[in-house]
Amino acid sequence: MRLSADQKRFYAENGYLAVEGVFPPGHVAGLVQRFEELCQDWQGEAARRVGAMQEPEVVRGQAGVATTDQTVRSMSRIAAHEPLFHAHATDSGFVDLVADLIGAPISLYVDQAMLKPPHYGSEKPPHQDNAYFKIQPDDAVITCWGALDDATVENGCMHYFPGSHRWGVVEHEKIPDTPHLVPKGGDLKAAVAVPIRAGGVIFHHGLTLHTSPPNRSDRWRRAYICHYVRSDAEMNALRPDSPPLLKVR
């Protein structure tokens, strides 16, 4: 599969592009099963290696439920430890689509899972990824948001601010007592919901503002997210002692 001229134009104009059916159902089922195993043993060694974190409100005792396998919120740097996720991040058909949008050579900058549990999945406040990554040029970084469940408005699908990748880096401020950065001021009501089925991927530019609402439904909304960078870019937030990035093309 390669992207059409229309798809590339849509990405250039809007700063995001949803592509259905990038990964087959068997691949998605394998990732979901492994996430379920990691969540079941969320305090175990394998889950610790991939930085399994619980929903903050549940941890703070504000949700009225205990921390369980049903309240795990996120994991990070999974491809380095888990073969199925490594296979996803390096899949050549998938990387072809990334190359269509940012060119090559390409490395995996970082990968993460955002697992919005039923009922307790929290909002992801609006932000630009490159406000964190500080990669130059800005268009050398792309986020590939892989849906592992059908993502809908009800279970907290991604929402984008079309064209915001042309606004430059918007000044962000920290939400007190959280790791989140959010834009200072601005009209944040203009976001467009982008539902997508399991197996689809949403590609977004490093400067596109995005957010996702809470999951109040009784279904999971799990995503495996790969952030790629063109290997010749300047990576200003990488620590000097960071391990070498995984080259994917």
Ligand SMILES: O=C(O)CCC(=O)C(=O)O
């Ligand atoms: O999965 C979400 O709800 C947020 C994901 C996100 O912020 C990202 O992919 O950069």
